[in-house]
Amino acid sequence: xxxxxxxxxxxxxxxxxxxxxxxxxxxxxxxxxxxxxxxxxxxxxxxxxxxxxxxxxxxxxxxxxxxxxxxxxxxxxxxxxxxxxxxxxxxxxxxxxxxxxxxxxxxxxxxxxxxxxxxxxxxxxxxxxxxxxxxxxxxxxxxxxxxxxxxxxxxxxxxxxxxxxxxxxxxxxxxxxxxxxxxxxxxxxxxxxxxxxxxxxxxxxxxxxxxxxxxxxxxxxxxxxxxxxxxxxxxxxxxxxxxxxxxxxxxxxxxxxxxxxxxxxxxxxxxxxxxxxxxxxxxxxxxxxxxxxxxxxxxxxxxxxxxxxxxxxxxxxxxxxxxxxxxxxxxxxxxxxxxxxxxxxxxxxxxxxxxxxxxxxxxxxxxxxxxxxxxxxxxxxxxxxxxxxxxxxxxxxxxxxxxxxxxxxxxxxxxxxxxxxxxxxxxxxxxxxxxxxxxxxxxxxxxxxxxxxxxxxxxxxxxxxxxxxxxxxxxxxxxxxxxxxxxxxxxxxxxxxxxxxxxxxxxxxxxxxxxxxxxxxxxxxxxxxxxxxxxxxxxxxxxxxxxxxxxxxxxxxxxxxxxxxxxxxxxxxxxxxxxxxxxxxxxxxxxxxxxxxxxxxxxxxxxxxxxxxxxxxxxxxxxxxxxxxxxxxxxxxxxxxxxxxxxxxxxxxxxxxxxxxxxxxxxxxxxxxxxxxxxxxxxxxxxxxxxxxxxxxxxxxxxxxxxxxxxxxxxxxxxxxxxxxxxxxxxxxxxxxxxxxxxxxxxxxxxxxxxxxxxxxxxxxxxxxxxxxxxxxxxxxxxxxxxxxxxxxxxxxxxxxxxxxxxxxxxxxxxxxxxxxxxxxxxxxxxxxxxxxxxxxxxxxxxxxxxxxxxxxxxxxxxxxxxxxxxxxxxxxxxxxxxxxxxxxxxxxxxxxxxxxxxxxxxxxxxxxxxxxxxx
Numbered sequence: 001x002x003x004x005x006x007x008x009x010x011x012x013x014x015x016x017x018x019x020x021x022x023x024x025x026x027x028x029x030x031x032x033x034x035x036x037x038x039x040x041x042x043x044x045x046x047x048x049x050x051x052x053x054x055x056x057x058x059x060x061x062x063x064x065x066x067x068x069x070x071x072x073x074x075x076x077x078x079x080x081x082x083x084x085x086x087x088x089x090x091x092x093x094x095x096x097x098x099x100x101x102x103x104x105x106x107x108x109x110x111x112x113x114x115x116x117x118x119x120x121x122x123x124x125x126x127x128x129x130x131x132x133x134x135x136x137x138x139x140x141x142x143x144x145x146x147x148x149x150x151x152x153x154x155x156x157x158x159x160x161x162x163x164x165x166x167x168x169x170x171x172x173x174x175x176x177x178x179x180x181x182x183x184x185x186x187x188x189x190x191x192x193x194x195x196x197x198x199x200x201x202x203x204x205x206x207x208x209x210x211x212x213x214x215x216x217x218x219x220x221x222x223x224x225x226x227x228x229x230x231x232x233x234x235x236x237x238x239x240x241x242x243x244x245x246x247x248x249x250x251x252x253x254x255x256x257x258x259x260x261x262x263x264x265x266x267x268x269x270x271x272x273x274x275x276x277x278x279x280x281x282x283x284x285x286x287x288x289x290x291x292x293x294x295x296x297x298x299x300x301x302x303x304x305x306x307x308x309x310x311x312x313x314x315x316x317x318x319x320x321x322x323x324x325x326x327x328x329x330x331x332x333x334x335x336x337x338x339x340x341x342x343x344x345x346x347x348x349x350x351x352x353x354x355x356x357x358x359x360x361x362x363x364x365x366x367x368x369x370x371x372x373x374x375x376x377x378x379x380x381x382x383x384x385x386x387x388x389x390x391x392x393x394x395x396x397x398x399x400x401x402x403x404x405x406x407x408x409x410x411x412x413x414x415x416x417x418x419x420x421x422x423x424x425x426x427x428x429x430x431x432x433x434x435x436x437x438x439x440x441x442x443x444x445x446x447x448x449x450x451x452x453x454x455x456x457x458x459x460x461x462x463x464x465x466x467x468x469x470x471x472x473x474x475x476x477x478x479x480x481x482x483x484x485x486x487x488x489x490x491x492x493x494x495x496x497x498x499x500x501x502x503x504x505x506x507x508x509x510x511x512x513x514x515x516x517x518x519x520x521x522x523x524x525x526x527x528x529x530x531x532x533x534x535x536x537x538x539x540x541x542x543x544x545x546x547x548x549x550x551x552x553x554x555x556x557x558x559x560x561x562x563x564x565x566x567x568x569x570x571x572x573x574x575x576x577x578x579x580x581x582x583x584x585x586x587x588x589x590x591x592x593x594x595x596x597x598x599x600x601x602x603x604x605x606x607x608x609x610x611x612x613x614x615x616x617x618x619x620x621x622x623x624x625x626x627x628x629x630x631x632x633x634x635x636x637x638x639x640x641x642x643x644x645x646x647x648x649x650x651x652x653x654x655x656x657x658x659x660x661x662x663x664x665x666x667x668x669x670x671x672x673x674x675x676x677x678x679x680x681x682x683x684x685x686x687x688x689x690x691x692x693x694x695x696x697x698x699x700x701x702x703x704x705x706x707x708x709x710x711x712x713x714x715x716x717x718x719x720x721x722x723x724x725x726x727x728x729x730x731x732x733x734x735x736x737x738x739x740x741x742x743x744x745x746x747x748x749x750x751x752x753x754x755x756x757x758x759x760x761x762x763x764x765x766x767x768x769x770x771x772x773x774x775x776x777x778x779x780x781x782x783x784x785x786x787x788x789x790x791x792x793x794x795x796x797x798x799x800x801x802x803x804x805x806x807x808x809x810x811x812x813x814x815x816x817x818x819x820x821x822x823x824x825x826x827x828x829x830x831x832x833x834x835x836x837x838x839x840x841x842x843x844x845x846x847x848x849x850x851x852x853x854x855x856x857x858x859x860x861x862x863x864x865x866x867x868x869x870x871x872x873x874x875x876x877x878x879x880x881x882x883x884x885x886x887x888x889x890x891x892x893x894x895x896x897x898x899x900x901x902x903x904x905x906x907x908x909x910x911x912x913x914x915x916x917x918x919x920x
Contacts (some may be wrong), residue, residue, distance in 0.1 A: 001775030003555040005679045006101050012626055015340070016081030016101075017780035020217070020532065023252060023710045023789065025239075027602070029286075031119070033408075033760055033764060034138050034410050034413075034414070034758070034759060034760025034761070034763040034764055034773070035051075035763060035773065036763040036764075036766075036767045036768075036769070036770070036772075037055075037062060037236075037767045037768055038053060038054065038055040038062075038063070038077065038770050038773060039051050039052050039054045039773075040052050040054065040055040040409075041054065041360075041413060041645075042621065043626040044146070044148055044149075044393075046149075046277075046393035046394065046397065046631050047397060048148065048393055048396060048397055049413040049414075049417050050146050050147060050148040050149070050151065051079075051146070051147040051148075051758055051773070051774045052144070052145070052146050053077070053092060053145040053147060053172065053217060054078075054147070054257050055077075055092070055770070056078070056138050057075040057077060057092050057093075057138070058075065058137065058138030059088075059454055060407055061410055062768045063770060064076065065290075065705070065770070065771075065800055065803070066793060066800055067798070067800055067801045068220070068222075068447075068798060069220060069222050070220075070446055070801050070802070071089075071107075071204075071220075071445045071446065071801075071802055072801065072802055072839045073221060073224075074091065076091055076092060077091075077092045077770045077771075077804075078091055078092070078338050078804060078805070079091060079147035079152055079774065079775075080167065080421060080424055080425070080775065080785060080805055081150060081151060081152050081167065081169050081381060081424070082094070082150075082168040082169050082424030082426070082499065082851030083170060083171055083173065083174070083392075083424060083425045083426075084097065084172060084423070084435060085152070085173045085175050085338060085428050085435070086169055086175050086176065086177065086366070086367075086427075086428065087099040087108075087424065087425065087427060088098070088121075088152070088167070088169060088177055088223055089805075090121075090147070090154040090167070091111075091119065092136065092154035092512070093135065093136050093137070093322075093743040094122060094133075094145075094154055094324070094608055095111060095118055095119030095120060095121060095122055095133045095135065095872070096109075096119055096120050096121035096122070096152065096167060096255065097109055097110065097111060097204075098120065098365070098367070099427065100175070100295065100367050100427075101368045101427035101428060101430075101436075102295065102370070102428060102429070102430040103288075103291030103293065103294065103295075103430065103779070104205060104206075104207070104288065104289070104290055104291045104493075104494040104495045105127045105206045105427070105438075105444060105448070105450070105496050105718040106203050106204060106205040106206060106291060106294070107203060107204040107205075108201075108203055108294070108297055109199060109200035109201060109202065109203075109297070110200065110203065110204035110226070110229055110651075110676075110770075111200075112202055112226060112229070112230075113131050113321060113488065115202055115230060115313075115314075116313040116314040116316075116317045116340060116342055116344070117201070117313065117342075117344075117371075117586075118200055118313075118321075118322040119134070119180055119197065119199040119200055119571075120198065120199030120200050120345075120365065121134075121165075121177075121198075121365075122134055122135050122197075122198045122322060123153070123163065123165050123179070123195060123196065123197055123198070124195070124196040124198070124328055125161060125163050125181075125183055125193055125194070125195050125837060126193065126194050126323060126328050126730040126811050127160075127161075127191055127193050127194070127303070128191070129154055129162055130158065130161070130163050130404065131324065131328065131584055132156050132157075132158060132161055132162075132163050133156070133323060133324070133332070134156060134163060134165045134181075135322040136154075136156045136185070136778040137322075137323040139260045139323075140156060140159050141572065142156055142158070142313070143155070143156045144156070145888050147774055148168075148388075148900070149396045149416070149417070149420040150168050150169050150171065150392050150393065150396055150420065150424070151166050151167060151168035151169075151394065151646035152166070152167050152168075153165070153166045153167075153508045153903055155696065157184075157186075158186075159186060159597040160185075160186055160187055161184060161185060161186060161187075161794060162183070162184040162186060162193075163181055163182070163183055164180075164182040164184075165179065165180070165181040165182075166179075166180050166389065167179045167180075167390060168180075168379070168388075169392075169424070170388050171391070171395040171396060171677060174377060174427075175366055175367050175368070175372060176361070176365065176368070176377055176381065177364075177365045177366065178302075178362060178364055178365075178381060178385070178388060179197060179362070179363040179364075179365060179387070180360055180361065180362045180385075180463075181195065181197075181360065181361050181657045182358055182359070182360045182361075183351055183353070183356075183358065183360075183361065184356075184358040185353035185355060185356060185357050185358070185854070186352075186356070187237065187352070187355060188356070190352065190353065190354050190355060191351075191352075191353050191356055192350065192352050192353075193350070193351040193352075193353065193769065194307075194328070194348060194350060194351070195348070195349045195350075195351060195361055196291060196316075196328065196346055196347070196348050196349075197299065197301075197346070197347045198313075198327075198344060198345070198346050199297070199299050199344070199351070199365050199445075200343075200345075201234050201236075201247045201249070201297065201313075201343035201344060201345060202229045202230065202232070202311065202341065202343070203228075203229045203232060203249070203291075203294050204226065204229045204230065204566070205228060205290045205756075206444055206445060206446075206448040207221070207224070207228065207288060207289060207290045207448055207450075207494070208224075208447070208449055208493035208494060208499060209224075209262065209289035209447040209494070210224035210225045210290075210448070210785065211447055211448050212265050212269070212280070212500075213258075213261050213262060213265050215265075215277070216264065216268040216269070217261045217264065217265060217266045218261075219261070219799045221448075224258065224261070225386070227255065227258065227902075228254075228290065230251065230341050231251065231252045231253065231254070231255065231341075232249045232251055232252065232294065232337065232341065232342070232575050232816045233249070233250045233251075233252055233340055233341060234247050234248070234249055234250075234311070234341065234343035235247070235248045235249075235250065236248075236311035236336055236339070236343055236345070236821045237336070238309060238336070238853075239298060239300065239374065240300050240301075240378055242305070242306060242309070243298055243300055243301045243302075243305060243347075244298055244300030244301060244306070244309075244364075245299050245300075245309055245311065245338075245345045245346075245347065246296055246297075246298045246374070247296060247297045247343055247345060247682055247889075248296050249294045250643040251292045251293070251295075256513050257869075261411070264666060266279070266280050269500070272496070272909035273855055274502070274503055274591070275502070275503055276501065277500055277502075277585065278292040278501060278502055279499045279500065280500050281500075283497060283654045283772070284496070284497075285913075286367065286431070286495075286496065287431065287494065287495055287496035287497045288495045288496075288497065289493065289494040289495075289497055290494055291494075291495065293394050294715065294828075295367040295368050295369050296335075296368045297345070297365070297366070297367045297368075298345070298364075298365070298366060298367075298369065298374060299345035299347055299362065299363060299364070300347075300364045300365075300379070301347050301349060301361070301362075301363055302362040302363060302382050302385050303361065303382070304349060304361065304362050304383060305362075306347045306348060306349060307348050307349055307350040308331055308332030308347070308348030309328075309332060309336065309346065309347060309348070310332040310333070310336070310339035310344070310346040310348070311336045311339055311343055311344060311345070311346070311798070312327075312336075312338070312339050312342065312344065312346075313339070313342050313343060313344025313346070314339065314342040314776070315327055316328075316346055317343060319871055324832045324920045331348070332346070332348055334726055336710050338649075339803075344773065345365075345718055346517070347363065349361050353868025355650045356908055357533060360607040362376065362385045364378060364503040364711075368431065368654070369428070370430065372618075377572070378909065387476075387630055387800055395421070396420055397416075399419075399466060399467070400416070400419035400420075400423065400425075400467070400574060400765075400845070401415070401419060401462055401465045401814055401817075401818075401843075401844070401845040402415055402416060402419075402842070402843075402845070403415040403462075403814075403817045403841070403842070403843055403869075404841065404842040404844070405453055405838055405840070405842075406840055406841075407838060407839065407840070408755075410760050411755075413507070414760055415757060415813075415814065415817065416475060416760055417502045417759075417774070417810075418759075418810040418811075418813055418814050419462070419810075419814065420812050421468070421774075421775060421805075421807075421809075421810040422437070422459065422555045422807060422810040422814065423470070423495045424464075425437055425438070425440055425459075425472070425805070425810075427476065429450075429492075430495075431492075431495050431537070431820040432474045432476075432477045432480050432481075432537065434474075434476050434480070434642065435470065435473040435474075435477075436450065436456055436473070436474065436477050437456045437460055437470070437474055437807060438450045438456060438807070438879050439451070439453070439455040439456070439459070439778065439806060439807055439808065440805045440806060440807055441777060441778060441799075441802060441803070441804065441805050441806030441807070442778075442791075442797075442798070442801060442802045442803070442806070443806075444796075445802045446801050448493060448800045449491040449493045449499050450491060450492045450493065451489075451490055451492065451499060452490050452491055452503070452506060452509060453478050453481065453488050453489075453509045453512060453513065453578075454512040454578065455733075455808070456474045456478070457475075457478060457512040457513060457515070457516040457640055457738075458512065458516070458733065458811065458812070458815070459474070459807045459808070459811040460474040460516065460811075461516065461519070461632070461811070462780065462811055462814035462815045462818075463813040464519065464520060464523045464524065464847065465523075465818065465845035465846070465847045465848060466845045466846055468523075468524045468526065468847075468864070469484070470518070471516070471520050472520070472529060473531075475513075475516060475517055475520060475548075476534060478513050478516075479513070479517075479534045479548060479551050479647060480534055480535060480536065480633065480679055481537065481538060482513075482534075482536060482537070482538075482551045482554060482555060483536075483538045484539050484540055484541070484544075485554075485558055485562060486510060486551075486554035486555045486556075486557055486558025486559070486562070486869035487509070487558050487562065488504050488506075488509040488510060488530075488555075489509070489538065490504040490505075490531035491503070491504075491870060492510070496537065498538070498792035502534060502574050503576050503580055504574050504575075505574045505575040505595075506574065506575060506576045506577070506578070507563045507571065507572055507573050507574040507575070507577050507600060507603055508576075508577045508600070508602075508603055508606070508710065509558045510555035510556070510563075511559060511603070511606055511607060511610045513552070513555055513626070514552060514555055514556060514559075514610050514611075514613070514614045515609075515610045515613060515739045517548070517617070518610075518613040518614050518616065519613065519825065521596075521617055521620070521621065521824040522613075522616060522617060522620060522826065522827065523825040523847060523848075524847065524864045524865075525863040525864055525865035525867060526864050527620075527621055527865065527866070528594055529548055530547070530548055530552075530621055530623065531548070531549065532547065532548050532549050533545045533546070533663060534546055534547070534551060534555070534560040536549060536551075542859075547784050549621075549623055552614070553624075553627065554615060556611075556631065557628075559571075559607070560634055563603075564888055565599070565641065566597060566598070566599035566606075566655060566779060567597070567655075567813075568605045568641065568644065568645075568655060568897055569598075569604075569637065569640070569641040569644070570598055570599035570600065570601055570603070570638075570641045570642070570645065571598065571599065571600055571603035571607055571638060571641075572598065572599055572603070573594075573600035573603065573654055573764070574595065574598070575595060575601060577600040577602050577603045577654075577731075578602060578670060579602075579726050581726040581727070582654065582658075582663075582724060582726060583595065583598065583726070585717050585726065586656060586660070586663055586717060587656045587657070589659075589660070590656070590657055590659040593657040593658070594656045594660065595660055596657070597657040597658070598654060598656050598657060599652050599654060599655040599678075600672075600715075601645050601651050601652055601654060601664070601672040602653070602654070602671040602672040602675065603677040604638040604639075604641045604642045604669065604672075605638070605642045605651065605672040605673075605675035605679055605681060606672075606679070607634065607635065607638040608635050608636075608638040608639040608642060608675070608676075608679030608680065608681055609635070609675060609678050609679040609688040611631045611632070611634045611635035611638065612617070612631070612632060612635040612679070612811055614628075614631050614827070615628040615629075615631040615632045615635070616827050618631065619827050620827035630917045635679070637804060638679070639679055639680055639681045642672070642679065642681040643675050643681050643682075645672075646682075646686060648842045649663060649668070649690075649693050650664070650668045650669075650690055650694075651664070651672045651673060651676050651681075651690075651695055652664040652665060652669070652672075653667075653669035653671065653713075659689070662712065663713060666693070666711050666712045666713070667712055667713035667714060667911075668693060668697050668698060668708070668709040668711065669707065669708050669713070670694070670698055670705060670706070670708065670734050670735075670738065671707070671734060673690055673694060673738075673741070674734075674737040674738045674740065674741035674742075675737065675740040675741075676689065676690070677744070677745070677840075678740060678741050678744075687745050688745070691742065691745050691746055691749070693894070695749065697710075699753070699756075700784070701756075701783075702756065702761065702764075703730050703736055703756050703757065703761060703762060703765060703780055703782075703789070704728065704730050704732070704738075704749070704753055704756040704757040705730065705738055705753065706723070706728045706730055706784070707726065707728050707729055707730070707731055707733075707779075707782075708718050708726075708727065708728040708784040709728075709732055710722070710728070710739075714727055714728050714784075720784075720786065720793050721783030722784050722785060722874065723781050723782035723783065723788070724779075724782075724785050724793075724794060725779065725792045725794065725809065726782045728782050728784055728785075729779040729780060729781055729782055729785075729792065730779060730780040730781075730782050731778065731779045731808075732757055732779075732808045732809060732812035732813070733778065733780070733812055734759045735753065735816075736757075736812035736813075736815055736816035736819075737816075738753060739753050739816040739819055739820065740816060741758070741819075741832065743753060743819050743820055743821075743835070744822065744833065746850050747835040747836060747837055748837050749821075750819075750820060750836060751820060751836060751838070752796050754813070754816055754820060756818070757812070757813060757816075758813055759772060759773060759776055759809060759813075760774070760775065760811065761874065762776065764781065765789060766788070766789035766790075768787055769790060771791065771803040771804045771885060772809075774804075774807055775804040775806075775809060775810070776803070776804060777792075777799050777804065777806050777809065778799075778804045778806040778808045778809070779791070779799070782841040790803075791803035813842060817843065818843065820836050821833065821834055821836060822834065822874065823844055824846065826870075828870040829861070829869035829870040829871055829906075830861050830868065830869060830870075830871050830872070830874075831871075831872045831873075831874075832850065832871070832872070832873045832874065833860070833874040834850065834852065834857055834873065834874065834875055834876075834879075835874070835875070835876050836852075838852075839852075840852055840853040840854075846862060847861070847862060847863065848860065848862070855882075855920075856918060856919060856920050857873070857875065857879075857918070857919045858914070858916070858917065858918040858919075859917055859918075860908060860915060860916045861914060861915045862909055862911070862913075862914030862915070863909065863911075864911055865911070866910045866911065867908065867909065868906065868908045868913055869906065869907070869908070869909060870904065870905075870906045871904070871915075872904055873902060873903045873904075873905065873917075873919065874901065874902045874903075875901075875919070877901070880901050882904070882920050883895065883903065884920060885920045886903070886905060886917070886919050886920070887916075887917065887918040887920070888905050888907040888915070888916070888917050888918075888920065889907045889908075889916055889917075890916070893905060893907075893917075903919065905917050
């Protein structure tokens with residue numbers, strides 16, 4: 001294929017099926033606000049946000065992060081390239097590692113220079129004298145790196161030649177990446193050039209077993225994981241009529257010292273059954289900590305014959321390494337090498353370019369899970385090579401939830417970026433046979449576990465508005481985890497293994513499932529979902545299944561009866577209640593008593609809202625009126641129990657038992673406060689007092705509210721760690737609920753709080769911290785900490801080891817944007833409180849939307865089921881008085897006002913035709 005990559009500007013996307021009126025374009029479509037000191041935000045040729053990374057991490061001291069040996073080096077900054085199945089970790093050094101989760105989560109191509117393994121996605125251009133490489137070693141000033149939506153772009157040029165390489169994940173669910181390199185001849189004479197495309201083969205598993213061995217043994221978890229990856233042999237064969245290579249891996253068995261270390265680890269766990277990690281028993285059939293069978297990987301030239309193929313990574317890189325491979329000095333051998341563990345997939349292409357001519361080369365890299373055909377994948381992308389990047393970008397532009405405030409154009413950029421990062425964080429778990437939105441970040445890439453269920457359940461909430469099938473996949477995954485007693489395991493590791501952790505006795509997990517399932521059905525009207533039959537993977541009865549409605553009822557009854565309440569009528573805490581470190585930090589001197597008698601005000605405050613939501617679902621579905629009444633009664637009981645813990649300034653945090661008493665008397669903990677407001681546990685005066693105290697004690701500039709005030713609870717346990725983790729860090733997961741609660745009391749404060757929790761605010765506030773610009777961690781150290789704005793880095797939990805790709809940084813901002821508009825779904829329809837204090841905005845999604853501009857409010861609602869819906873809309877007082885006319889589904893409508901000044905509109909929708917409304 002001659003010419004460029006075809007990176008033409010995407011045409012205007014037709015959104016007439018959603019809403020016909022476009023907001024005026026802001027003066028600066030992509031403001032530079034939020035760029036930090038490592039690059040600049042820009043807009044690519046598709047009209048999508050992209051980050052031009054400009055730092056030289058090899059010389060800039062600001063690029064250094066204090067990390068332990070692991071997935072990242074101290075100067076490595078990464079970007080996520082992914083679709084609905086595959087995730088590629090793109091390094092500022094130019095290489096890419098591909099994550100694959102079937103079997104167990106892992107990298108398919110480790111970066112391990114000792115074994116001549118350098119990830120993948122590297123290209124080398126030579127004329128026999130000059131070399132251009134897309135591996136960045138800091139020596140070239142003409143090397144450009146762009147982090148885009150669905151792609152990683154690398155450009156390098158000399159006086160003679162230029163290379164523009166784009167590696168992208170096609171939109172959808174295919175387990176492939178496409179690498180396209182446009183090579184340009186700047187000379188005024190014809191040239192013959194050689195291009196070598198490289199992808200590595202050595203796996204690196206995010207093994208929880210290795211994490212345990214690293215905790216209790218003499219070697220680090222990284223050493224154990226890398227050793228296991230080196231114990232796979234590789235058999236590389238020609239495919240696609242000599243245009244590609246296929247790598248088949250064979251596990252050689254564990255080393256004797258590794259087996260001995262595992263036995264010692266299990267013995268140590270057995271000797272301390274009440275520790276953070278619990279003893280490891282026999283694994284259930286079909287489950288495993290690590291994959292011993294890893295999918296085949298392949299590399300294929302899509303648009304031209306290969307002039308050479310090689311499997312010998314060691315002989316190719318030689319002593320020159322990734323920056324200057326010695327193998328470029330001679331052509332590839334006609335025979336594939338028998339290379340054992342030193343495997344690589346290398347394809348050579350010969351180029352003949354006229355003076356000033358450019359040529360694009362295209363390669364397909366991927367893996368073969370069950371259900372995918374190599375021939376079909378090659379055929380599909382061979383046909384669409386020229387258009388697939390443009391097509392993928394247009395689909396990313398067209399899908400998802402959008403939030404746009406023209407006065408602050410960076411908000412549109414960040415919402416678009418967050419949607420991409422959130423959706424591209426999906427992988428596929430073949431034990432549960434569902435896609436999953438793991439928390440990722442440090443938890444997956446370093447600790448090696450998928451948990452807790454509360455995390456993917458809240459991560460999927462933004463997809464209520466745009467991609468309900470994603471929500472259903474996460475719900476099905478979680479429902480398959482439900483045990484016979486209605487409880488949920490705390491985390492999954494490897495392939496279907498319940499993580500051996502004390503937190504498996506967490507008290508709050510069913511609440512999150514009830515919340516997400518109820519909101520899903522009420523928002524989309526998908527009643528059929530309640531009648532789906534779900535296989536129970538962890539039932540004691542083999543092959544047991546249950547209806548979704550039955551599993552939700554089991555979870556509710558477990559929460560009410562098994563978790564239960566303590567002596568104060570407050571829901572029990574068991575081992576944790578969102579805060580995984582509370583008992584271990586504040587109750588270490590009375591651990592047994594605390595686990596037996598502790599109570600969580602957070603759990604009760606949350607239950608006051610969740611049980612009401614579950615009752616609304618039951619009423620709407622007409623499933624079980626008696627159960628709905630029971631759930632409402634339980635909600636009332638927990639509201640009353642929460643009210644009783646008001647200490648005059650805020651709500652106490654937890655009862656730790658007779659020995660330790662109440663936590664949160666002299667220190668304000670944020671966890672229960674927003675839920676107390678949302679559940680109706682506060683009086684109007686209490687709400688005002690509580691918000692005032694939160695503002696004064698928790699909202700330290702420049703970022704969002706801290707988890708805890710500077711009080712005795714923090715100082716007694718914090719030492720040098722005050723303001724980090726559960727000792728007062730800033731948590732997007734908590735602050736999305738705070739924004740929600742504030743929106744009903746002080747919309748201006750809610751708006752400010754929402755913006756303080758954005759990546760852009762972090763990047764502006766802490767310009768010399770690379771993480772927090774395009775992705776982030778699950779928490780930030782507060783200004784009380786010695787390292788404000790950073791990820792946690794204490795001796796037990798080193799968030800700095802992998803401080804990006806945590807999904808909370810992206811999901812929470814998207815979901816809480818809907819709460820700025822008071823979006824709430826009821827059995828009858830939808831409620832809106834449109835008091836956001838900005839002149840114009842647009843909240844845009846296929847399910848629901850709101851536009852405020854030119855003194856009028858407009859919107860739509862389009863659930864999956866036909867029906868007649870009641871809309872309750874609350875406007876600011878002056879705006880409500882000024883409303884003189886309404887329009888519903890294109891017709892003038894009478895204005896019906898409630899006693900609380902809300903405006904009532906009503907009409908029908910179908911799956912193909914939304915209910916549209918407007919107030920003038």
